[in-house]
Amino acid sequence: MRKYIAFLLIAILGWTLATTFKAIPFGADRRGDLDHPDKVAAFYLKESPEVLQTANSITAIVVNFRGFDTLGEVTVLFLAATGLASILYRRKEEDVEVERVRLPSSGLVRTGAKILFPLMLLLGIYVFIHGHLTPGGGFQGGAIIATGFLLMLITYKHFETNHNVMVWLESLAGLAFVAVGLYGLFVYGSFLHNTKSVGTLNDLISGGLIPLIYIFIGIKVGTELTNILYILLKIKKS
Amino acid sequence: MVISPVHYIVAPLLAAFAIPLLTKLYKDAARLVPGIVLFYNVVISFELMQQVLKNGIINEVIAGWKPPWGINLVLTPFTAFLTTMVSVLGFTIWLYGFRFKRTLKGGVVKYYEILQMMMIAGSIGVIITGDLFNMFVFIEIVGITAYSLTAFYRERNGAEAGFKYLLIGSLASTFLLLAILIIYTQTGTLNMAQIAERMGSVPQSMKITALIFFLIALGIEAEMFPLNAWAPDAYEQAPSPTSATFAAVVSIAGVYALVRVLFTLFDVSGVHNYLIVMGFITMLVAEIAAITQKNLKRMLAYSSIGQVGLVLIAFGIGSKLAVFGAIFLMLNHAVIKSLLFMTGSYFIYNSDDKRLVGLNGMHKQLPYVSALFSLAAFAIVGFPPFSGFWSKFYILISASNQKMMYLIIGILLVTIIELVYYLRAVGRIYFAKEEMDDVAHKPSLNALVAMSFLALFIIIVGIYPDIITGYLSDAASSLLDKMHYVQQILGSK
Numbered sequence: 001m002r003k004y005i006a007f008l009l010i011a012i013l014g015w016t017l018a019t020t021f022k023a024i025p026f027g028a029d030r031r032g033d034l035d036h037p038d039k040v041a042a043f044y045l046k047e048s049p050e051v052l053q054t055a056n057s058i059t060a061i062v063v064n065f066r067g068f069d070t071l072g073e074v075t076v077l078f079l080a081a082t083g084l085a086s087i088l089y090r091r092k093e094e095d096v097e098v099e100r101v102r103l104p105s106s107g108l109v110r111t112g113a114k115i116l117f118p119l120m121l122l123l124g125i126y127v128f129i130h131g132h133l134t135p136g137g138g139f140q141g142g143a144i145i146a147t148g149f150l151l152m153l154i155t156y157k158h159f160e161t162n163h164n165v166m167v168w169l170e171s172l173a174g175l176a177f178v179a180v181g182l183y184g185l186f187v188y189g190s191f192l193h194n195t196k197s198v199g200t201l202n203d204l205i206s207g208g209l210i211p212l213i214y215i216f217i218g219i220k221v222g223t224e225l226t227n228i229l230y231i232l233l234k235i236k237k238s
Numbered sequence: 239m240v241i242s243p244v245h246y247i248v249a250p251l252l253a254a255f256a257i258p259l260l261t262k263l264y265k266d267a268a269r270l271v272p273g274i275v276l277f278y279n280v281v282i283s284f285e286l287m288q289q290v291l292k293n294g295i296i297n298e299v300i301a302g303w304k305p306p307w308g309i310n311l312v313l314t315p316f317t318a319f320l321t322t323m324v325s326v327l328g329f330t331i332w333l334y335g336f337r338f339k340r341t342l343k344g345g346v347v348k349y350y351e352i353l354q355m356m357m358i359a360g361s362i363g364v365i366i367t368g369d370l371f372n373m374f375v376f377i378e379i380v381g382i383t384a385y386s387l388t389a390f391y392r393e394r395n396g397a398e399a400g401f402k403y404l405l406i407g408s409l410a411s412t413f414l415l416l417a418i419l420i421i422y423t424q425t426g427t428l429n430m431a432q433i434a435e436r437m438g439s440v441p442q443s444m445k446i447t448a449l450i451f452f453l454i455a456l457g458i459e460a461e462m463f464p465l466n467a468w469a470p471d472a473y474e475q476a477p478s479p480t481s482a483t484f485a486a487v488v489s490i491a492g493v494y495a496l497v498r499v500l501f502t503l504f505d506v507s508g509v510h511n512y513l514i515v516m517g518f519i520t521m522l523v524a525e526i527a528a529i530t531q532k533n534l535k536r537m538l539a540y541s542s543i544g545q546v547g548l549v550l551i552a553f554g555i556g557s558k559l560a561v562f563g564a565i566f567l568m569l570n571h572a573v574i575k576s577l578l579f580m581t582g583s584y585f586i587y588n589s590d591d592k593r594l595v596g597l598n599g600m601h602k603q604l605p606y607v608s609a610l611f612s613l614a615a616f617a618i619v620g621f622p623p624f625s626g627f628w629s630k631f632y633i634l635i636s637a638s639n640q641k642m643m644y645l646i647i648g649i650l651l652v653t654i655i656e657l658v659y660y661l662r663a664v665g666r667i668y669f670a671k672e673e674m675d676d677v678a679h680k681p682s683l684n685a686l687v688a689m690s691f692l693a694l695f696i697i698i699v700g701i702y703p704d705i706i707t708g709y710l711s712d713a714a715s716s717l718l719d720k721m722h723y724v725q726q727i728l729g730s731k
Contacts, residue, residue: 039426072375083386086349174255192301
C-alpha cells in the first residue's frame with residue numbers, strides 16, 4: 001500500500017515538474033535588453049567585461065556579483081568536512097588499527113600514479129589561477145587537486161601528507177578570503193568590493209581581486225576535499 | 239569602525255576558520271572564541287536595532303552592487319528584533335554549554351564548538367538576507383551543521399536520527415532550489431524586493447507551483463505537519479545545548495523564512511487559510527504525540543512542534559494583532575523552550591534512556607533546577623504572570639476579533655492537553671512516590687547564570703510586557719507593510 005502511495009506521489013510530482021518546465025522555453029534568449037538591462041543576467045554580461053575587467057563572466061558572477069554566496073558555499077564545504085571529522089574522528093582515539101586499502105596495487109599502477117600525481121596538481125593549480133580567463137576556477141581546480149590525492153591514497157598503502165601543513169593551508173586560505181572581503185569593507189565601504197582593475201582584459205593580471213579570491217578558494221577546496229578523503233578512507237585492519 | 243549587518247556573518251566565519259589554528263596555540267581557544275564572537279553579535283545586534291528603530295530600514299550592499307544586482311542584507315524592525323533575539327539566545331546557550339560534557343576529549347570539542355557557532359550564524363544569515371538564493375545558502379549552512387550535531391554522539395540512534403534529518407533536509411533543499419529556479423526564470427531576478435514587485439506579472443500556474451515547492455521546502459525547515467518527522471528524533475539525539483538551539487534558533491529561522499516568502503514574495507489568496515489549517519493540525523498532532531511520550535527530550539520536542547504550529551496559526555490569521563502575537567510567541571517559545579531543554583537535561587544527565595521516570599523526586603537533589611523547570615513549564619502552557627500568558631492571550635484576542643470561534647475552542651482544547659503533560663512532568667519532580675536512585679549531575683556556575691537569566695526574563699516580561707511590546711508592534715507592522723519594504727530596498731537604486 002505504502003509503495004503505491006509513494007509511486008502516486010512521485011507521479012504527481014513528475015507531472016507537475018514536467019508541465020511547469022515545459023512552459024519555460026529551453027535555450028530561449030530571455031536576457032532582455034542588453035544595453036539597458038532590467039534582468040540580472042543582462043546586467044552581469046554587460047558589467048563584467050566593462051567594470052570588472054573579467055573575461056569569464058561566470059567567474060565575475062561567482063566571485064564578485066554573488067561572492068557572498070560563494071563565501072557561504074565555501075563555508076558549507078568547510079562545515080561538511082568539520083561535521084564528518086566530528087563523527088568519524090574518534091576511530092583514532094578508540095585505538096582501532098586502520099588502513100586505507102586492503103590490497104596493494106600493481107607496480108604498473110604505482111609507477112603511473114607517481115607520474116600522474118604532480119601533473120594533476122599542476123593542472124588543478126592552472127585551472128584555479130586562470131579561473132577569470134578560462135572555464136573552471138577555484139572549486140574545479142580544488143576538486144582536481146583532491147582527485148590527485150585520491151589517486152595516491154588508493155594506490156599506496158601508506159601515503160601520508162603532513163596533516164599540520166594541510167590544516168594551516170586550509171585555515172589561512174579561508175581567513176584570506178574573508179580578509180579580502182574585509183579589505184573591500186574598510187576601503188570601499190562594502191564587503192567583498194572589488195578594487196580598480198590593473199592590467200588589461202584577457203591578461204593573467206586583470207579583474208582586480210577576483211583571481212586572488214579564486215586562488216584562495218582553490219587552495220581551500222583542494223585541502224578540504226583532501227581532508228574529507230583522509231577521513232573517509234579508513235578501513236578496520238583485518 | 240562602523241558596524242553593519244555583515245558583521246553578524248563575518249565575525250563567526252573568521253572565528254570558524256581560525257579555530258583550528260588557535261587550538262594549536264592555546265588549548266581552550268575552541269571553547270572561548272565562539273563565546274567572544276557570539277557576545278560581539280549580541281552587542282552589535284542591540285546597537286543595530288537602535289539604529290533601525292531611529293533611522294528606518296538598514297539596507298547593506300555586498301560587493302558594491304546595489305539591489306537588485308548584488309546581494310543585500312536587510313534589517314527591518316522585524317528582522318532586527320529576530321536577530322537580537324537569536325543572538326542573545328545563542329550567547330546564553332553558549333554560556334550554558336561552556337563546560338557541558340567536559341568529558342569530551344580535546345579534539346572533538348573543537349568540531350562541536352565550530353558547528354554550534356556556525357549553526358547560530360547561519361540562522362542569523364537566513365533572517366537578515368534580502369536575496370532569495372543567499373537565503374538558500376544560509377539554509378544549507380544551518381542544515382549541514384544541524385545534521386552533524388544530531389549525529390554527534392556517534393551511537394546507533396544518533397546516527398539514525400542524523401541520517402533521517404540529512405535525507406529530509408536534502409529533500410527540502412532540492413525543492414527550495416526548484417522553487418527559486420522557477421521564480422528566477424519568471425522574474426529574472428533573485429532580490430526579494432524586486433521579486434515581490436514583479437510577482438504580479440508571473441503566470442498563475444507558475445506562481446502556484448513555486449508556492450507549493452516553497453511550502454514543502456520551508457515547511458520542512460519550519461517543522462510544519464506533515465513534514466516534521468525528522469524533528470523529534472533530531473531533538474532527542476542531539477546534545478542538549480544543541481536541542482535548545484534547534485528550538486530557540488533554528489526553528490525560528492525556519493518560521494521566518496516561511497513567513498518572509500509567503501508575506502513578502504507572494505500575493506496568493508488562500509495561503510493564510512492554509513497556514514491556519516496546517517498550523518492547527520501541526521499543533522494538534524504534536525501535542526497528542528507529546529502526551530504519549532516516555533522520553534523527556536522527545537516530549538519537549540513534540541511540544542516545540544506544537545508551539546510552532548500555534549505561531550503558524552497566528553501568522554495565518556494575518557491581522558496586525560495576530561502577527562504581533564505570533565512574534566511574541568516566537569520570542570516566548572525560544573526563551574522558554576531553551577530553558578526547558580537546559581533544565582531538563584540535568585534531570586536525565588546520568589540516565590541512558592532519558593526517560594521521564596528519571597524525573598521522579600529530583601527536587602531533593604536539584605531544588606533550584608527543579609524550580610526553574612516548573613517555572614518554564616507553567617510559562618509555556620500560558621499561566622499568568624509569566625510571559626507565555628501574554629502571547630497566547632494576544633493570539634486568542636486576535637482570533638476573536640476575526641470571529642474565529644472554532645479556532646479559539648481548538649487552541650484552548652490543545653492547551654489542556656499541553657497542561658496535562660507538563661503538570662505530569664512537574665508532578666513527577668515534586669510528588670512522585672517511587673524514586674529513582676540516579677545521582678544527579680550538579681549544574682556548574684555558568685549554566686546556573688544562563689538558566690537564571692532566561693527565568694528572570696520570563697518573569698519580568700510576564701509582569702511588565704510593556705518593555706518589549708513596543709519593539710514587537712514595530713516588528714509586526716514592518717512585516718505587514720510590504721510596499722514600504724520594496725520601496726526602501728529598490729528606492730536606493
